[in-house]
Amino acid sequence: MATTYDHGMRVEVNADLCQGHNRCYALAPELFDVDDYGTAVVIGDGTVTPELEDKAKLAVANCPEYAITIVE
Amino acid sequence: MTSAYGPVSDWANDIDHAEPEYNERAHEIWDELREGGCPVAHTDRYGGMWAPLTHELVKEVAYDTDHFTSRGVVVNTGRPIAEAPVGPAPPITSDPPFHQHARRLLLPPFSPKAIDPWEPEVRRLCNQLLDEMGDIEPGDTIVDAAIQYAQHIPVNVISRMLGFPVEDDDYFRRCVHEFLELVNVPVEEREQSDLNLDAYLDRQIEEHRQDPRDDLTTYLLNAEIGGNKLSHEHVRGSMVLLLIAGIDTTWSAIGSSIWHLAQHPDDLRRLVDEPDLMLFALEEFLRAYAPVTMARLVAKDHDFHGCPMKEDEWVLLPFPAANRDPEFFDDADEFVIDREANRHAAFGLGIHRCLGSNLARLELKIAIEEFIKRFPKFELAGDTRWSVGQIRGPRELPIRVLDTA
Numbered sequence: 001m002a003t004t005y006d007h008g009m010r011v012e013v014n015a016d017l018c019q020g021h022n023r024c025y026a027l028a029p030e031l032f033d034v035d036d037y038g039t040a041v042v043i044g045d046g047t048v049t050p051e052l053e054d055k056a057k058l059a060v061a062n063c064p065e066y067a068i069t070i071v072e
Numbered sequence: 073m074t075s076a077y078g079p080v081s082d083w084a085n086d087i088d089h090a091e092p093e094y095n096e097r098a099h100e101i102w103d104e105l106r107e108g109g110c111p112v113a114h115t116d117r118y119g120g121m122w123a124p125l126t127h128e129l130v131k132e133v134a135y136d137t138d139h140f141t142s143r144g145v146v147v148n149t150g151r152p153i154a155e156a157p158v159g160p161a162p163p164i165t166s167d168p169p170f171h172q173h174a175r176r177l178l179l180p181p182f183s184p185k186a187i188d189p190w191e192p193e194v195r196r197l198c199n200q201l202l203d204e205m206g207d208i209e210p211g212d213t214i215v216d217a218a219i220q221y222a223q224h225i226p227v228n229v230i231s232r233m234l235g236f237p238v239e240d241d242d243y244f245r246r247c248v249h250e251f252l253e254l255v256n257v258p259v260e261e262r263e264q265s266d267l268n269l270d271a272y273l274d275r276q277i278e279e280h281r282q283d284p285r286d287d288l289t290t291y292l293l294n295a296e297i298g299g300n301k302l303s304h305e306h307v308r309g310s311m312v313l314l315l316i317a318g319i320d321t322t323w324s325a326i327g328s329s330i331w332h333l334a335q336h337p338d339d340l341r342r343l344v345d346e347p348d349l350m351l352f353a354l355e356e357f358l359r360a361y362a363p364v365t366m367a368r369l370v371a372k373d374h375d376f377h378g379c380p381m382k383e384d385e386w387v388l389l390p391f392p393a394a395n396r397d398p399e400f401f402d403d404a405d406e407f408v409i410d411r412e413a414n415r416h417a418a419f420g421l422g423i424h425r426c427l428g429s430n431l432a433r434l435e436l437k438i439a440i441e442e443f444i445k446r447f448p449k450f451e452l453a454g455d456t457r458w459s460v461g462q463i464r465g466p467r468e469l470p471i472r473v474l475d476t477a
Contacts (some may be wrong), residue, residue, distance in 0.1 A: 010387060019423065020179070020183075021419060021429065022184055027351070033232065036179075036180045036183055037176065037179040037183060038430065051343060058412060058413075061412065061413035062414055062415060064415045064416065064417055064421055065422075066415075071408040
């Protein structure tokens with residue numbers, strides 16, 4: 001599948017693991033939103049632009065439930 | 073009131089989190105036990121209690137809702153009368169499958185987007201408390217950051233959210249003291265406080281029935297699970313949870329953070345000079361000084377990594393100890409103000425993640441910001457008195473102000 005960016009990095013949230021700590025939303029609001037129940041959702045299709053790569057990695061490294069993954 | 077037990081001489085085989093020495097020396101005690109090859113401490117006190125001390129084991133208990141029930145979450149000499157899966161204070165005392173229903177209805181009022189609008193109010197409250205400290209003479213004036221500041225912030229917010237008179241804050245703090253600190257006394261001594269609080273909440277429920285308002289009490293009275301209104305006991309139990317859990321937890325976190333800054337002028341200076349650092353500093357305060365240890369009851373006899381756990385024994389869930397486990401965190405014993413990778417468990421792990429975490433974070437952040445904005449330099453000015461029991465934080469915290477904004 002063609003992507004806008006060569007590296008094609010995306011973030012994903014595993015909704016079964018997410019407990020609503022909201023760390024990703026605090027660290028990378030460009031990539032994550034929260035619903036009315038405080039559960040994280042990715043914005044759009046989760047595509048990570050190069051300038052947001054560091055924030056995506058921060059979100060992964062701060063999720064206490066290991067609910068966020070980066071897929072390349 | 074008299075303690076049912078006494079001082080501890082062997083933390084591995086007779087741990088007691090409600091003896092004053094525990095919260096005074098918590099970090100050392102966990103390290104000593106872990107380094108001494110004791111990942112799970114035990115005591116015969118409280119009718120039997122276990123205490124896993126590593127991140128891995130704390131996490132395992134938190135995730136295992138089959139072997140461990142949340143029916144009781146505050147270790148004491150008695151056992152809760154209310155049965156699983158609802159427990160006395162849903163959803164914190166509830167087990168699956170009921171738990172998710174009781175929790176889901178309380179998530180929206182505590183979601184980030186519902187909590188964020190409180191920011192200006194919390195800021196105003198913090199500044200009011202700082203104003204009330206009166207004239208400050210740098211280098212001379214001593215304020216008590218726990219008594220004059222931290223203890224007032226969360227209780228004010230949660231009582232307004234619940235629609236209770238803020239003037240009753242002394243009573244609410246007494247409830248918290250009786251509920252969470254006086255745990256190693258004969259159970260009869262706790263019963264009267266429970267009855268008093270139930271009576272207080274019954275009056276609030278009745279007043280809200282007659283005069284519905286835009287607050288959490290009215291919200292709970294209108295809430296439904298599966299098309300049915302909540303029982304009176306459920307409404308009251310959730311109110312107990314919101315009131316008790318919403319007070320000394322964040323009060324403790326605010327106090328511990330100020331306690332740290334008072335002794336680490338470099339961290340204080342960096343936070344004053346680089347306000348954006350708060351994004352990481354806030355989480356490091358929460359990791360290094362997490363205030364809340366939870367508990368479970370053993371649901372059925374269970375061999376837990378060689379520990380013969382018996383049904384109805386307590387299991388402490390010291391998330392603060394998990395947060396300082398060197399197997400899980402680099403430099404676990406160091407406060408790293410700009411720590412970027414920080415999967416701390418201050419708000420718990422698994423399905424019981426602290427419902428009020430977004431509110432707690434907001435209050436903690438603003439309370440630190442406003443304190444250091446007003447007092448960019450300060451130091452400890454005497455002995456800190458720590459709480460006892462599962463919530464750890466300073467109850468007396470004398471601070472000498474060295475500079476004012």
